[in-house]
Amino acid sequence: MNRRGFIKYIWAAGFFAASPAFAFDIFKALDPQGKNKDVQKAKTIFDGASSIISSATDMDYKSEFAIGESLALEGFKRYGLPSKSKTLQEYVNLVGNSVARNSLRPTISYYFVVVDSPLYNAFACPGGIIFVSSALVKAMNYEADLACVLAHEVAHVGHKHALQSIKRAKFFEGVGKISTVNMKGEDGKKFRDMIGGLQETLFDKGLDQGMEHEADESGMEIAYRTGYNPKGLVRILHMLKKKEEKAKKKGSWFSTHPPLSERISKCENHLKKYPDANELAEVNKRFAEYRRLL
Amino acid sequence: MKRLILISILFVIAGCQNTEAYQIAEASQSSEGPKNVWVSSTSAKLKAESRSSSDTVTALPVGLKLNVIALESRWYHVSTPDKKTGWVYRGWVRAEAPEQEVESDDEDSLGSLLGDSSGSSIEADSADSTRSIRGLSPEAEEYAKQSGSPKKFKDALDSVLSMRTKNRDVETFLQKGKIGQYAE
Numbered sequence: 001m002n003r004r005g006f007i008k009y010i011w012a013a014g015f016f017a018a019s020p021a022f023a024f025d026i027f028k029a030l031d032p033q034g035k036n037k038d039v040q041k042a043k044t045i046f047d048g049a050s051s052i053i054s055s056a057t058d059m060d061y062k063s064e065f066a067i068g069e070s071l072a073l074e075g076f077k078r079y080g081l082p083s084k085s086k087t088l089q090e091y092v093n094l095v096g097n098s099v100a101r102n103s104l105r106p107t108i109s110y111y112f113v114v115v116d117s118p119l120y121n122a123f124a125c126p127g128g129i130i131f132v133s134s135a136l137v138k139a140m141n142y143e144a145d146l147a148c149v150l151a152h153e154v155a156h157v158g159h160k161h162a163l164q165s166i167k168r169a170k171f172f173e174g175v176g177k178i179s180t181v182n183m184k185g186e187d188g189k190k191f192r193d194m195i196g197g198l199q200e201t202l203f204d205k206g207l208d209q210g211m212e213h214e215a216d217e218s219g220m221e222i223a224y225r226t227g228y229n230p231k232g233l234v235r236i237l238h239m240l241k242k243k244e245e246k247a248k249k250k251g252s253w254f255s256t257h258p259p260l261s262e263r264i265s266k267c268e269n270h271l272k273k274y275p276d277a278n279e280l281a282e283v284n285k286r287f288a289e290y291r292r293l294l
Numbered sequence: 295m296k297r298l299i300l301i302s303i304l305f306v307i308a309g310c311q312n313t314e315a316y317q318i319a320e321a322s323q324s325s326e327g328p329k330n331v332w333v334s335s336t337s338a339k340l341k342a343e344s345r346s347s348s349d350t351v352t353a354l355p356v357g358l359k360l361n362v363i364a365l366e367s368r369w370y371h372v373s374t375p376d377k378k379t380g381w382v383y384r385g386w387v388r389a390e391a392p393e394q395e396v397e398s399d400d401e402d403s404l405g406s407l408l409g410d411s412s413g414s415s416i417e418a419d420s421a422d423s424t425r426s427i428r429g430l431s432p433e434a435e436e437y438a439k440q441s442g443s444p445k446k447f448k449d450a451l452d453s454v455l456s457m458r459t460k461n462r463d464v465e466t467f468l469q470k471g472k473i474g475q476y477a478e
Contacts, residue, residue, distance in 0.1 A: 227474025
């Protein structure tokens with residue numbers, strides 16, 4: 001095949017992928033008879049790419065939530081059970097839901113849980129179940145810090161980052177929706193393998209670094225919209241940087257997120273977008289009262 | 295080489311689609327300000343004046359397009375498609391339409407569909423129920439069974455999913471903390 005022609009049509013596929021309906025007409029215009037191999041190959045690539053992407057982002061909420069629940073069960077196994085204080089859990093749910101209703105997906109339900117864990121960690125299960133470790137909450141000084149961390153996790157749910165990481169899982173081959181029927185037998189094994197892969201991503205390897213930076217920026221935006229100082233996220237990152245040397249890395253934010261210095265730099269730069277950030281809520285006293293419950 | 299180019303392009307495609315789909319608008323930071331904004335918060339209300347304690351003209355459903363008349367401090371002066379005018383807090387709107395989705399077709403999602411903490415088309419303060427109250431889904435029960443997940447983890451998840459967060463409690467919480475629309 002002509003190399004230059006191949007590259008040209010591939011670029012066409014990439015360009016028009018941003019507007020799929022238009023792309024269909026363009027491929028038809030380029031090759032009305034469907035006989036040009038280069039055009040048809042580019043169209044095949046485009047169709048495949050669209051299909052891969054939509055399989056992750058177009059999953060129905062119920063299926064997404066079933067994945068999230070299954071992962072949450074593994075989360076308790078890995079990080080520990082919920083902290084005993086119901087008052088504290090209610091407080092964290094109030095902070096979390098305050099930011100969640102100004103998020104990218106404001107109309108789904110979110111659930112927040114503090115788990116007894118010595119690791120500095122927080123993660124989001126697909127569908128909106130969000131974990132934060134007791135160690136991380138204990139290390140905070142302001143409600144704005146907690147709001148920013150929860151907003152970061154809410155942003156992962158909004159961007160469907162975890163789902164994107166499993167979009168090529170074998171389970172989805174021929175499975176449209178998740179139900180109790182395809183949780184058994186061979187499909188059930190594929191589902192459990194997929195949850196295993198998701199655990200490895202979220203608990204050990206971490207999501208793609210671009211996704212983390214995106215969640216940092218979106219989280220700051222969500223916190224800002226709610227009325228919390230988005231600087232809280234920068235403060236948390238600085239705090240973690242100080243603790244990094246002595247902290248246990250495996251299974252924590254240190255091992256699952258991009259290097260802290262890089263994140264701090266990007267977040268500090270993003271903070272410039274909010275000139276009135278320091279006028280927004282920090283809430284120190286109320287936070288300290290609830291933190292004592294840990 | 296072709297494979298390398300192909301892989302690179304697919305990454306570009308994925309990046310483009312993701313950015314396009316979820317880019318957060320910067321309505322509140324624009325120097326001139328947008329001509330239109332879309333309701334993007336489930337707590338949005340049209341207020342008679344630019345303060346949270348003023349009368350509520352009407353509740354604003356997520357996705358509603360508003361015409362911007364002016365931006366003063368942290369409040370937009372807006373008009374609705376049915377010609378009502380009033381004020382909305384800047385955090386309740388975006389410069390582009392937000393994603394809207396239905397949680398599920400189950401009965402237990404009615405809370406969100408009817409406008410409690412999520413999906414509000416009813417004035418938030420009048421909603422008395424909670425966010426969807428649920429235990430483990432049949433799918434999660436099946437996963438727990440198949441994977442041999444101990445009962446204590448199922449109980450833990452059940453306790454998380456049964457946590458009730460009332461919309462009015464969130465409002466009171468924000469008010470006490472002087473956060474967002476309640477800031478002085």
